[in-house]
Amino acid sequence: MIPWQLPLAAVPEIKYYLFVQGLYPLIIIESIAAAAICLYGSYRSFSRWLMGQPIPIPDHLGARLANVLRYSFAQVKVWRHRLPGVIHSLIFWGTTLLLIGTILDAIESEITLRFFHARFLIGPVYLWFKLAMNIGGLMLIAGILLAYYRRARRITPNLPMGPMEHYMLLSLLTIAITGFFLDSVNTYAYRMSYMFPYDVVGYSLASLYRDLGITVAQLVPAYRAVWLFHMTLAIMSIGFIPYTKFSHIFVHGGLNVLYYRLEPPSAFRPVEDLQGKVERGEVVGATTASELTWKERLDLDACVKCARCTNVCPAFASGKPLSPMHLVQALREAVHAGPSSKLVSDGPLAPEAYWSCTTCGACVRECPAMIHHVELITDVRRGLVSTGGAVPEGLSQALYNVMRLGNPFGFDPDERTRWMERVSTDLGIPFAEPGEEYDYIYWVGCNTAYDPNLRPVAESLLRLLKRAGVKVALLREETCCGEPARRIGDEYLFSENARSVGEALSRYRFKSLLVSCPHGYNNFKHEMPLYGVRFDVVHHTQLLSRLVAEGRIQPADASGIRVTYHDPCYLARWNGILEEPRSLIRATGAELSEMARHGADSFCCGGGGAQFFFDIKIGERVSKIRASQASATGADTVVVACPFCNSMFRSEAQSFGLRVLDVAQLLEGGRGALDQASRGT
């Protein structure tokens, strides 16, 4: 019978506390104890996160609550992986239904009924309510069984399965099963005739008792025991939330999403009061737990060890001593150990772990708990740099070179100038002059400007632009853009460098800065503005694709050639530029075979995060792994859009029989460019 066809009185009212007379005070005591335990735990957590700072009041509340809806309730990041998404949502939404139901139950029995002698879980509402509770319980049980299946079959690598994980799954499973039992006895006792199909599980169990000839009276002792157990387990599980991984429901689902940054994650957080810290001789970055930001400490507690970060990490995949999950867990332990505990020690917190990061951001993209691993790592790197800690020699040297010579490699700056002068003469590209107005100033970038293998990329690009009638100029004052310094963790050098770059550029009039290096792109677009240096910036693939679309560039023909395209982390993942380079490749008629990991899910070439400037010599080369992925597409040409990727692929090209060239070269030279690439010029 359909609920709304039932007369209101036909559905019995809930009989609260049936059979459990005398146990009520016990539950009250437990609840008070649980509340106290929970409050104390929460207090401890908050004081650990805040370490004496006041809790900031969130701004832009609308946007923040939208984030909570998106990430916490709709679980969009959890759903990036289907099976774990299904499991987590079954458990989360199932538990949520049960929790809401239990709260409604409690409101009726403890408030409306007690004080107003009124009920609301009556008639059809009650039946729907029962149905919802059944669905919730079944979802929960299904989710838990699937979770065990996933772990038993090791479907997700590196997923921890310790006492905590067993506790979480088994406690929920037990609560769900005992809940169904309690429900079935209630149904058996007084509401058999109304409960099918709404209380499908309870009714089925009750029917079983009836068929077996068990009487209600026979069930009562067991009922009382199970009731007490169920209630105790549920109440205590809630009480202990701050001490278990269940805390992520509030720490992550609530707080850390609420306080999640509204600026893009690639605008890596600057050091607060940098000048003051430098002047006062304080640590810049973090060496101890107390030097992390409160939000970082909060984020660490949000980690649920889902291993997604570790499973996409190129450093981990190549056998480097970095696993983002273990790093986060170890940092969390450090924070729990107290404000003065060190963030660099051994094991997962070894200096090499921090220095293995390519800052590719795959972990950040994956993390359903919204942790920004790259910023954590950068903060610790900053701490190491500012306190003279364990910084690899190559990186100290790179910083010194940036400071002294304006490039991280240690080249004589005259070499850049000489090449630029040659390009200027040969291609007729002027140097920027004050007073003159340009469409673009091309910031070539150190990598391209010094490397004889990469200079042709810039030259191709400039020829294309000249042909398209774009007014572009070179910058005599070009120097390091500062990106390597920021990745290594020398924030002061970065900020000073940004200031002088800003001063140099502000002498000229131009619409946009043109870059061919995604690292420079991210730096000019998101990072330098953090220090007040703002210029409109465009990556060459963006500009070229616009010019092709406008018909101002006639793409060269590369039809019949099969290529694969490697998405640079700083273009694709950090900045979402996926389509422009692909449109250029298509415009040449080349056939594009995608690698399994492409687009925003790209796998790092191994050159980011200052890895370019030193050799960690542990495990495999990341570049080798990526080159083998490229080779697996069957294409023998890798098209790149980043000088770092270009160099990294070149270093592996021979072993995999790959040709490497930039989008600009393909666009300008078509098949001819490929032939040149194969000749190794």
Next chain:
Amino acid sequence: MRIAALVKVAMDPNLMKVEPSGEVSLRQTAMAIAEYDRNAVQAALDLRDKLGGQVAALSASTWGMSSERRKDYEAALREALAMGVDEAHMVLDDSLTGVPLDTARALAALARSLGGFDVYIASEGSSDMVSGQVAPMLAAILGLPAFTYVKRIEPEGGSLRLTRDLEDALETLRASPPLVMSVTGESSKPRLPTLMQIRRAFSKPLKFYSLADLGVSPSGRARRTALRALVQKRKNVYIDGSKPDEAASKLIAALAEEGVIRA
């Protein structure tokens, strides 16, 4: 313990600039602390950390240009201060032309004017000239024992246990301050200073002196008359190694052509 680290502001061979005349450009070639002198600074700092006291960086110009390049001399010394040295003193005088005897005399006068030191630490040689004699010369002038090419320094009671790194042996000696030593490039792994450390060291004392201030003059027995850049005689032929077999054939053919190997 009063420790002096001897620091040379050297021309950077990797950034050498040449005048149209063919002379190395003293005006344009970048200057920095001589590479191994960072080891001397590091050794001085390590010793201070173990025994307490103060470290002063002592320097004497060898490249002239005292007014044009004063800023560069200063910047180089600031690096020593950024590494942790407490104060820096430099004899900056155009009549010093890099004759080691004169350099050593100037340094000795500077050290005396500062009241002398217990331990003087130089490096085994500077990256631009590698003369390698200022430390023993300073010792002779000051009448102190000299310990050259020291690889390891271990304080032992009131004395030092020093290990000299010679061509064919490691020699361990007991030495008591006051003394002069030179340390090798292997003696430590000095850290390059960061911009922040340099900025933070700006309040430390840094003083310049002329030879007249110190009451000494060059010996007049020797002077540098030229520093000629060698014409780049290397061929700088690049071979792309991404095709190893091709590259190998090319290289071997080229070397055979040169007549240095048999092909």
Next chain:
Amino acid sequence: MSRVVVAGRNPQDVSSAIGFAKMIADASGSSVVAVALSGGDELGRAVAGIASEAYAISGSGHAPELMLEALGRVAGPDLYAVVSPALKDLTDALARFSAGAGIPMLTEVTEFARGAGGEVTLRRAAMAGRAVAEYSVVPPFAATVAPGRFPAPQPSGTIEVRRLDVGARGPEVLGVEPKRREGVDISSADIVVGVGRGFRSKEDLSLAFRLAELLGAAVGCSRPIAADYGWLPEDRWIGISAKKIRPKLYVALGISGAPQHMAGAMDSKLIAAVNKDKNAPIFQYADYGVIGDLYQVVPALIRRLEELRR
């Protein structure tokens, strides 16, 4: 008659610098005086016919102080020059002697010429071998030279070696630990294969040894290989503070080309380099630079040479 004193720890040292001493003596009309810390008759055989006096020290003690004392005794009032091979203890002793005597000194001199008015012109390498410094010096002066740089005349006849009793009070020597040697002399090899930090393990050096075998070369190394990792003994270390080489061909594998290393290799007639870092300074010094992974290029070189040798 003015004197040119040539000093060595032993007769071999003296021989390695006596060519230089003789040249100065001939140019200045001086006689050559040889002094060694050890070596009695052997010293006599080494300098006979070249030196007019020879002294061997009979005392024992710490080399630099002994030599310093000895130099004071043999220099005399009409000293024109003191020379020695550019070895550590000798450079030390000569420098202390010069400063004490107030005479100028230059190390690793490559050229000597008599100038006007009794002055002499001395030249030496500077700027990691990229420049030559020239000095005008009023004798007497002190100088060191790379061992064997100036060929020594053939000794002939006999000379009386006089014992020099010196009682220098040097420092207390606690111990002397001889270095591991392999007896290879990379400084006189015609072809040297140098290995650097580009090698990932000691075992991988076998690649370089195989290549050296095919080329008939000696294997040398850069500082990290000998000093930091200890993969090779120090007598294979090429650099400012180690061995200097003068081969016809220097093949630098995985060597970045730091000035300290290059200063020991600049005299190579031809330099070939393999390095995967195209930014490595070694390429500025190289005649032929292969930009590539030595782990791929060296095996290819070995294959090619094996083909050719077959």
